[in-house]
Amino acid sequence: MSDSEQVLSEAAAWRRGGLGVALATVVSTWGSSPRPVGSKLAVNETGQMIGSVSGGCVEGAVVQTALEIMRGGNSSVLEFGVSDEQAWEVGLACGGRIRIYVERIL
Amino acid sequence: MKLAFLEQLLDASRSRSAGALVTDLGSGAQRLLTLQHSVGDLSLDDEQFARVRRAIDEDRSQIVAMPTREVFVEVWSAALRLIVVGGVHTAQSLVPLAKLLGYDVTLVDPRAAFASAFRFPDTSLIIEWPEVAVPRLEPDRRTAVVTLTHNPRIDDPALIAALRSEAFYIGALGSRRTHEQRRERLGREGFDAAALNRVHGPIGLAIGAMTPAEIAVSIMAEITAVLRRSPLAVRA
Numbered sequence: 001m002s003d004s005e006q007v008l009s010e011a012a013a014w015r016r017g018g019l020g021v022a023l024a025t026v027v028s029t030w031g032s033s034p035r036p037v038g039s040k041l042a043v044n045e046t047g048q049m050i051g052s053v054s055g056g057c058v059e060g061a062v063v064q065t066a067l068e069i070m071r072g073g074n075s076s077v078l079e080f081g082v083s084d085e086q087a088w089e090v091g092l093a094c095g096g097r098i099r100i101y102v103e104r105i106l
Numbered sequence: 107m108k109l110a111f112l113e114q115l116l117d118a119s120r121s122r123s124a125g126a127l128v129t130d131l132g133s134g135a136q137r138l139l140t141l142q143h144s145v146g147d148l149s150l151d152d153e154q155f156a157r158v159r160r161a162i163d164e165d166r167s168q169i170v171a172m173p174t175r176e177v178f179v180e181v182w183s184a185a186l187r188l189i190v191v192g193g194v195h196t197a198q199s200l201v202p203l204a205k206l207l208g209y210d211v212t213l214v215d216p217r218a219a220f221a222s223a224f225r226f227p228d229t230s231l232i233i234e235w236p237e238v239a240v241p242r243l244e245p246d247r248r249t250a251v252v253t254l255t256h257n258p259r260i261d262d263p264a265l266i267a268a269l270r271s272e273a274f275y276i277g278a279l280g281s282r283r284t285h286e287q288r289r290e291r292l293g294r295e296g297f298d299a300a301a302l303n304r305v306h307g308p309i310g311l312a313i314g315a316m317t318p319a320e321i322a323v324s325i326m327a328e329i330t331a332v333l334r335r336s337p338l339a340v341r342a
Contacts, residue, residue: 002119002185002208005119005120008112008115008116012112012116015112023107028169037167038180101131106107
């Protein structure tokens with residue numbers, strides 16, 4: 001089973017079980033980003049997650065957005081760049097940039 | 107994305123064939139494209155569809171920017187497959203490792219004692235001679251074939267079938283000397299040097315592997331290097 005298949009499979013199982021679910025997908029990268037385009041992370045309403053969209057650098061921020069979208073927000077595109085001292089927990093230490101599409105599973 | 111659409115996406119992914127998911131990043135509308143199907147609520151005019159088609163032909167997931175919309179085209183290739191010939195000790199490490207790496211694994215061994223569900227739980231097993239089993243599996247450009255028995259009666263027919271296919275990787279366990287003898291035997295079957303050079307032997311990257319698990323790592327490292335066109339894939 002591929003990585004994506006595993007993430008999609010878990011997301012579908014959560015949703016079938018009645019949980020709120022959002023799916024995040026890397027849609028573009030610049031420079032040395034940790035995960036390639038197409039990488040996926042699924043999040044459920046209890047905050048459980050499977051898969052990844054970075055090396056763990058931005059997952060926290062993506063989960064926050066995912067939880068908001070699950071509560072009825074619109075799908076959105078997040079962009080993360082190189083980390084600075086103020087925002088180190090939501091930046092990419094590697095110096096790359098990524099865009100991530102986050103959508104709710106209805 | 108609606109759950110029903112996610113289920114269709116999952117089915118497409120499980121079918122192991124190539125496809126693409128097209129998402130309008132503004133509206134969230136989506137379309138799933140496979141060889142057989144085109145489903146979803148995203149509509150594209152002819153020109154937009156042609157640009158999506160081009161991204162699919164490039165076999166590279168990417169954003170296609172259009173005057174009025176931004177569309178993400180996620181392309182996936184057919185599943186990777188690994189055919190393991192010989193249900194030996196090393197195979198017991200190789201099979202789970204290959205599954206972890208995303209390969210659909212099939213184990214072939216004519217000896218039922220080796221190709222047993224006890225030794226290989228949840229694995230597709232074929233108890234059959236490789237000259238029958240391997241051609242039937244139709245190895246393609248997304249398939250790797252590995253022989254592990256050390257027994258020419260079992261390994262050679264598998265290698266011959268693999269050499270007659272487009273398999274992207276062919277590897278045979280055995281020492282340098284064994285491999286020289288193997289090349290001579292296969293040469294007598296009519297394979298020239300270029301064909302014989304497709305067989306990686308001794309199999310695996312030279313990481314000094316000793317145990318079955320280490321040999322499995324070395325084999326999967328080499329298969330990965332060939333798949334990803336790493337310089338490590340080229341033998342001196």
